[in-house]
Amino acid sequence: MPAPINTLKHRLIAGETLHGIWLGMADPYAAEIAASAGFDWLLIDGEHAPNDIRSISAQLAVLRGGPSAPIVRLPIGDPVMIKQALDIGAQTLLIPMVDSAEQATDLVRATRYPPEGVRGVGSALARASEFSGIADYLTTANEQICLIVQVESVKGLAALDEILAVEGVDGVFIGPADLAADMGLLGAPDHTALREAVYEALRRIRASGRFAGFLATEPDFIEGCKAAGGNFAGVGIDVTSFANGLRGLAARFGG
Numbered sequence: 001m002p003a004p005i006n007t008l009k010h011r012l013i014a015g016e017t018l019h020g021i022w023l024g025m026a027d028p029y030a031a032e033i034a035a036s037a038g039f040d041w042l043l044i045d046g047e048h049a050p051n052d053i054r055s056i057s058a059q060l061a062v063l064r065g066g067p068s069a070p071i072v073r074l075p076i077g078d079p080v081m082i083k084q085a086l087d088i089g090a091q092t093l094l095i096p097m098v099d100s101a102e103q104a105t106d107l108v109r110a111t112r113y114p115p116e117g118v119r120g121v122g123s124a125l126a127r128a129s130e131f132s133g134i135a136d137y138l139t140t141a142n143e144q145i146c147l148i149v150q151v152e153s154v155k156g157l158a159a160l161d162e163i164l165a166v167e168g169v170d171g172v173f174i175g176p177a178d179l180a181a182d183m184g185l186l187g188a189p190d191h192t193a194l195r196e197a198v199y200e201a202l203r204r205i206r207a208s209g210r211f212a213g214f215l216a217t218e219p220d221f222i223e224g225c226k227a228a229g230g231n232f233a234g235v236g237i238d239v240t241s242f243a244n245g246l247r248g249l250a251a252r253f254g255g
């Protein structure tokens with residue numbers, strides 16, 4: 001019995017446009033509610049949300065086997081954190097702040113068992129192997145891992161072609177907020193220079209044969225990113241939807 005097929009990975013690589021949102025509530029009940037919405041994927045954010053390995057594991061558990069594929073974003077591209085995330089059952093990882101092909105190469109190796117990589121072997125007690133229930137997990141896991149690296153700096157954009165050439169990088173995500181900050185456009189996702197830089201990067205990523213990701217909440221920016229080839233389409237954030245929904249009610253009915 002092999003490792004679970006990562007259908008999200010194969011659909012994105014095939015060029016399908018798949019929509020999803022960020023999960024920042026760091027709570028399995030909120031993740032379960034998000035899963036009822038019908039998105040193709042849900043990203044459990046371990047970078048900017050108060051998540052830890054336990055809360056990420058609990059959210060993976062409630063999303064398991066559901067209609068929305070889970071993705072885990074780690075706070076940093078650390079091999080130890082990658083090992084833990086894969087062992088609790090994540091098959092698709094988003095790693096922020098990747099600026100070079102060397103970083104990308106190290107990240108690929110951290111997600112693969114030897115000889116392709118250096119992922120530590122602990123599947124005997126891991127959800128990833130169904131707690132040793134998947135007899136062939138060790139020899140079939142590598143193929144089902146989906147690695148998405150975030151390019152979100154001027155330096156990263158300059159190295160984009162080299163990053164795209166790294167075998168094992170399945171997709172590249174352009175982080176508009178951090179890229180804007182690094183371009184001197186902090187807090188200005190609607191700035192023309194930022195948007196053009198994002199669109200150009202998305203076009204280059206798709207031209208390379210990888211899938212291209214983005215996160216935008218403004219409808220015109222979402223459509224612009226999709227028109228540029230963005231097919232790993234982040235279109236919302238649970239926290240801001242929740243907060244803005246309550247603020248709207250309070251404005252209408254509040255004391």
Ligand SMILES: O=C(O)C(=O)C[C@H](O)[C@@H](O)CO
Pocket residue numbers: 048096150152174175176177178179215
């Ligand atoms: O830089 C970005 O944009 C992202 O990586 C997404 C942000 O981290 C997310 O928190 C929305 O601002």
